[in-house]
Amino acid sequence: MSTTALSDNRYTRGIARFVSELRYEAIPQEVLGRIKLLMLDSLGCAIYGADLEWSRILQKTLTGLDTTQACAVWGTRHKLSAPHAALVNGTQVQGFELDDVHRQGVLHVGAVVLPALISIAEMRGMSMPGRPQPSPGEAVAQRQAGTPMTGREFLAAAVAGYEIGPRVGICMGPEHIAQGWHSGATLGVFSAAAGAARGLGLDVDRTVHALGIAGTQSAGLMAAQYGAMVKRMHAGRSSQSGLYGALFAEQGFTGIVNVLESEYGGFCSTFSRSQDRFQLEALTAGLGQDWQTMGVALKFYSCVGSNHSTLDAIRAMQAERPFGAEDVEDILVHGSQVTMDHVGWKYEPQGLTSAQLNLPYCVATWLLDGDCFVDQFTEDKVADPDRMRIAEKVRVAHDPGITAKGSKFRHMVRVEVTLRDGTHMERTVEAGRGNEKNFASESDIVEKFEKLATHVLPRGQVEEIRDCVLGLDELEDCGVLPRLLAARD
Numbered sequence: 001m002s003t004t005a006l007s008d009n010r011y012t013r014g015i016a017r018f019v020s021e022l023r024y025e026a027i028p029q030e031v032l033g034r035i036k037l038l039m040l041d042s043l044g045c046a047i048y049g050a051d052l053e054w055s056r057i058l059q060k061t062l063t064g065l066d067t068t069q070a071c072a073v074w075g076t077r078h079k080l081s082a083p084h085a086a087l088v089n090g091t092q093v094q095g096f097e098l099d100d101v102h103r104q105g106v107l108h109v110g111a112v113v114l115p116a117l118i119s120i121a122e123m124r125g126m127s128m129p130g131r132p133q134p135s136p137g138e139a140v141a142q143r144q145a146g147t148p149m150t151g152r153e154f155l156a157a158a159v160a161g162y163e164i165g166p167r168v169g170i171c172m173g174p175e176h177i178a179q180g181w182h183s184g185a186t187l188g189v190f191s192a193a194a195g196a197a198r199g200l201g202l203d204v205d206r207t208v209h210a211l212g213i214a215g216t217q218s219a220g221l222m223a224a225q226y227g228a229m230v231k232r233m234h235a236g237r238s239s240q241s242g243l244y245g246a247l248f249a250e251q252g253f254t255g256i257v258n259v260l261e262s263e264y265g266g267f268c269s270t271f272s273r274s275q276d277r278f279q280l281e282a283l284t285a286g287l288g289q290d291w292q293t294m295g296v297a298l299k300f301y302s303c304v305g306s307n308h309s310t311l312d313a314i315r316a317m318q319a320e321r322p323f324g325a326e327d328v329e330d331i332l333v334h335g336s337q338v339t340m341d342h343v344g345w346k347y348e349p350q351g352l353t354s355a356q357l358n359l360p361y362c363v364a365t366w367l368l369d370g371d372c373f374v375d376q377f378t379e380d381k382v383a384d385p386d387r388m389r390i391a392e393k394v395r396v397a398h399d400p401g402i403t404a405k406g407s408k409f410r411h412m413v414r415v416e417v418t419l420r421d422g423t424h425m426e427r428t429v430e431a432g433r434g435n436e437k438n439f440a441s442e443s444d445i446v447e448k449f450e451k452l453a454t455h456v457l458p459r460g461q462v463e464e465i466r467d468c469v470l471g472l473d474e475l476e477d478c479g480v481l482p483r484l485l486a487a488r489d
Helices: 003-007 010-021 029-049 053-065 082-093 110-123 151-172 188-200 204-215 222-226 230-250 267-272 305-320 337-343 352-357 359-369 385-391 400-404 442-453 459-470 480-485
Strands: 328-335 394-398 413-419 424-429
Touching: 010 151, 010 188, 010 204, 029 082, 029 110, 029 151, 029 442, 029 459, 029 480, 053 082, 053 230, 082 110, 082 230, 110 151, 110 188, 110 230, 110 480, 151 188, 151 267, 188 204, 188 230, 204 230, 222 230, 222 352, 305 328, 305 337, 305 359, 305 413, 305 424, 328 337, 328 359, 337 394, 352 359, 359 385, 359 394, 442 459, 459 480
Parallel strands: 328 394
Antiparallel strands: 328 413, 413 424
């Protein structure tokens, strides 16, 4: 083992310095405007997710084990300790394939950053059990104990989290998920730890340790996509791990200081099974200038992001020449290797998770219903004979040319549709609507948020949440936000 592997942490430390020193005033206005819309979208997903079966199981189990009642479970009357609240809330954000995605970094960012950060905002302003009285030499977080987190501080912390996880994903490349790791979970710990560390006001050294504690907890297997409820939990577990990292580091607990660089047992070398199939330079290149927050896309279909470009291609072709499910003879989707492996498998009814992640099933759903949103994914439709019959008409093939374009183009598809009357159509789509290059309008995002959140909370409360998030810059105490997210008596 080389000495460098034990001592060089220039990238981990570079990230930690950015996180610790980031100030609201240094963040461009377009980034601040974007992240408020991204957060609003994630919170709508979480509130809708509160009433899903897997969320209710976690809520019931953890409230039976944990009587701390410090932090709200969004959309419910439940309260849990901060780590358990982060686990459940992250699960709810990612609970129905509705939340954001950083395509190049292969990460659902809001689901890992916000549960940990909002828990910290909720704890700020109250006495935290076991936290020592601050002294002049203590970390900023301890000096701030008992004081509320302002909206501007919250936004700076959120941006810190949104910037870091995607960079780790870009460093690892799409091969990371292709090898079977659920990248949203494995990468997410770094986003969660970064946001939480900035929320606590940790200095550079403690932020290094927060990242090192979080990184060693990275986990998540893509086999969960074939039907297991546990896939929904990966983001919540990742957020919880990042929160642990920041809270433990604040108290002096140490982590792997070169968690990203270490040649033996480091995150990059271990998860890539190599010494060279990753790009450490991508971790800090342009940090503070090239804002990865602007690379986060939103979803307007209730399915995995890899399916959206195909659905948009079919939607566009239908606008030119209307056709339905029974008019189709064959659909051939040409995509990247990751798309083929991730969503192009033969559909078998194994539950809602597999339905939402399978491309042929989602195409069949669109052709039959003219939509692919929350109402289209119910247990009684998982084995629907019509959906399964139409799904058989959809084939997914690897296009080496698309793969060669790299991770920025991993959702790109070329879709060929052949109709029964002999009509042949073709459409290429680089990324689904709401993508980072053609971001959704504020009105579309607000409409989606309200549509989802009013499934669970009254409209008046939903509007209060909306106004709070969009006006965060002026908020004096972000503890207001989790109180708004909780169901009222």
